Structures are given as C-alpha cells and as structure tokens.
C-alpha cells in the first residue's frame with residue numbers, strides 16, 4: 001500500500017529507498033551509515049511533503065519523518081555514549097600512566113583497540129542494540145577519541161555546516177507572484193510592510209519605527225502559508241534563506257544548534273535577508289517533558305539568535321509558518337512579534353482559486369459558475385480546492401472510459417484543413433448513437449469533451465474538506481489570545 005502512494009512522487013520513493021537501506025545498514029552493524037541514511041530519509045520525506053497536497057498522504061509522510069529522525073537520533077545517542085565511555089577510559093589511563101606516556105595514551109594500540117571494541121559492544125548491548133561493532137565503527141570511535149579539541153578543527157567544521165546549509169537553501173526565485181495568492185489581503189500587506197518597504201524606503205524606518213523582525217504565519221493546513229512564503233521570496237529584493245525544520249534537526253542530530261547559529265550568521269552577512277522556517281513547530285515545540293537534550297539546545301540557540309543578543313540583527317527578518325501554533329514554545333512565540341492568522345479562504349477567494357487552478361484547460365464555465373462554486377465550497381482550504389479542480393479535470397477522461405455510445409461528427413482537421421470524422425461520447429437515445437467503447441476509436445479521431453460545471457459539482461461531492469471544525473476553533477482561540485487576522 002505504501003508503494004502505491006509513493007508512486008508518482010520521486011522524492012518519497014527516494015526517501016523510502018534510503019529508509020530501507022538504513023534498515024539494512026543497521027542489520028549489518030553499520031550504525032554510522034544507518035544513522036546518516038535515516039537522517040537523509042527524514043529530509044527527503046520532509047521535502048516530499050512540500051510537493052504533496054493530500055493531507056492524508058502528508059500525514060503519512062510526517063510520520064515517516066518523525067520515525068526516521070527518532071531512529072537516527074537513537075543511534076546517534078548510542079554512538080555518542082560509547083564515545084564518552086571511551087574518553088573517560090582514556091582519561092583514567094592517562095592519569096594512571098602519568099604525563100610521560102601522554103602520546104601513547106591518546107592513540108590506542110592494537111591490543112587496546114580490541115578491548116575498546118569489546119567495550120563498545122558491551123555498551124551497545126546494554127543499550128538494547130545487542131549487536132557487536134564492526135571494524136569500521138571501531139576505527140571511527142578511535143578517531144573521534146583522538147580528535148584534539150583545539151582551534152584547528154573549527155574551520156573545517158564551519159565549512160561543513162556552511163556546505164550543509166547552502167544545500168538546504170532555496171536559491172532560485174520560485175516565481176509565485178503576490179497576485180497568484182488568492183485573498184489573504186491582510187497577510188500580504190503585513191508581509192509587504194515587513195519585506196518591501198524597509199528596503200525600498202529605508203527613510204520610513206528611522207528612530208523608533210523599526211521593521212518587523214519576526215513574523216509567524218499560522219493557520220490550518222493547505223491555506224497557503226508556504227505558498228505565501230514563496231511569493232515573498234519571489235517579490236522581495238532580499239536574500240531568501242529557506243530551511244525546513246526537519247533539515248535542521250535530522251541532518252545534524254545533536255549539532256543542529258551550531259547549524260542554527262551558522263544560518264543566522266549567514267543571514268546577517270547577506271543583509272537584507274529573510275530566513276523562512278517552515279513547520280517551525282517541529283523545531284520549537286513546547287512539549288518539554290519528553291524532548292531530547294538536542295531539541296532543547298536547538299530551541300535555546302534559536303531564542304538567542306532571534307533575540308540578536310550582541311549581534312547586529314537589523315535587516316534580518318525571520319518568517320515562520322506552522323499549522324499548530326499552540327504547540328509552539330511560548331518564548332519562541334514571543335520572538336515572533338507579528339503573528340498573522342492565515343484562515344480558510346472566504347467565498348470570493350475560493351471562487352478565484354477555482355478559476356486560477358483550472359488555468360488554460362478547456363472548459364465551458366462562466367464567471368457566474370465560478371462565483372457559485374465559491375459559494376458552494378464553504379470549509380474547503382486552498383489545497384482542497386486544488387484537489388477538487390484536479391478531480392474535475394479528470395472527469396472527461398472518466399466519462400470517455402465509461403462511455404458505451406459514441407456519435408460521429410465531421411470536423412475540420414487543424415493541420416490539413418480536411419474534413420475528418422471524429423467521435424464523441426453520447427447517450428444511447430441520441431439519433432446517430434453507435435454502440436462502441438473508447439478503444440474502438442482510431443487514434444486522433446476523438447473529440448475530447450470540455451470540462452463542465454457538472455464535472456465540478458460532481459468533484460465537490462467526492463472531495464471533502466480536510467480541515468475539521470475543532471481545528472478551526474483552536475486557531476480562532478489562538479488568534480484571540482495571541483494573533484492577528486490575515487484575511
């Protein structure tokens with residue numbers, strides 16, 4: 001069943017493959033490799049989420065992300081614990097051997113390393129892994145213990161973070177214009193105020209009048225938060241750093257806070273700039289009782305950076321998006337000075353979305369039809385409407401596949417200008433109806449029926465809205481407490 005869903009989405013399929021490989025590596029005791037593969041899988045799954053509209057599939061992918069991160073973090077934890085044990089052992093050895101044997105103590109001899117390997121195996125077994133370490137891991141462990149903690153290693157490390165970050169940054173302009181975003185006028189003007197004005201008219205923001213430093217977009221899924229951020233990236237004259245929280249957490253478990261620091265540093269170096277963090281709840285949730293040490297460190301670093309203590313953070317705007325704002329850590333919530341509610345689209349915006357999503361597809365709908373579709377789709381999110389339109393677009397194909405009767409018609413061929421016989425589906429009662437199926441019609445002799453209002457009405461019946469009333473009430477409550485309407 002999983003395969004079926006992943007079909008047609010390259011990223012999800014790749015993620016799935018990586019996850020399987022991670023399992024395999026784990027099973028042959030290559031823990032480091034398994035950890036890396038799980039992390040990569042999490043990242044790919046998360047990216048795939050961005051390409052998929054169906055909330056059902058997205059939530060399946062979200063589960064895969066969480067699971068892959070959980071596994072990667074767990075393995076990482078084991079490996080680290082192991083390393084710590086090695087270090088303690090060495091320190092003890094150093095002390096007992098005295099300072100004269102310093103050099104030999106930092107590098108385990110062959111005999112020592114086999115003892116080490118046993119220790120590692122014991123530590124892992126004690127932690128429930130119950131596997132013995134292979135030679136590769138052993139080497140890794142020894143190398144890590146050897147690593148001198150001096151300034152020398154800092155630069156290549158930094159280089160590593162920068163590389164990781166650059167790969168996570170969206171560099172090209174996504175080509176989504178303000179006008180492509182239907183409705184949401186309040187949100188658009190708040191964003192323009194924050195990203196366009198300060199750069200175009202810096203004289204407007206002098207003295208006490210400062211541009212916004214942090215804006216949070218929140219609302220039910222599929223309402224256009226990520227889409228709006230794409231419009232910001234396209235329309236703003238700033239450097240745009242777009243990172244997903246899963247990128248930050250999964251790639252560098254335990255070191256993500258350094259990545260956060262680098263991210264802000266890069267943004268400051270490239271002013272004016274915007275940092276967009278999608279699904280920020282996964283980076284800064286308030287579930288503090290079960291959170292890991294590394295998650296806590298990321299949150300702290302994020303707070304420090306957003307506060308800009310000791311740093312000149314003017315010219316850097318942090319844009320966050322979340323479907324569950326009440327799950328955000330309260331300190332982080334406060335750092336987003338402006339919190340804009342992105343609600344379900346209203347009637348007018350929905351009508352426009354039907355029209356926009358249909359694009360250049362041949363149809364016979366009037367502007368009155370679009371107005372009525374807007375009226376009839378109360379409760380649908382932007383992405384639900386996307387699905388309705390996609391379903392409606394497929395209706396003619398279904399009609400053709402199910403048709404039992406066709407009627408012929410003489411049509412002028414566009415290329416040759418000759419009259420040719422073409423077929424279209426019809427009801428059995430029609431005067432010239434011939435009983436046949438789609439497969440009996442020669443190639444190039446088909447009249448493709450245009451999309452009708454009826455197709456849309458049918459699609460509206462079969463695609464149900466994905467956002468629940470409870471979800472909306474939670475958002476309204478949050479807005480009353482902390483937010484601002486973006487409609």
Ligand SMILES: Nc1ncnc2c1ncn2[C@@H]1O[C@H](COP(=O)(O)OP(=O)(O)O)[C@@H](O)[C@H]1O
Pocket residue numbers: 053180181182183184220221222223224225226227228321345353381382383384386
């Ligand atoms: N206001 C809108 N105007 C136009 N399209 C929209 C709007 N809201 C949602 N959509 C459509 O739905 C898709 C999903 O929206 P997205 O921005 O990913 O939602 P989320 O709020 O969950 O981030 C978009 O790619 C876009 O096609």
Ligand SMILES: [Mg+2]
Pocket residue numbers: 225226227278321
């Ligand atoms: Mg989104």
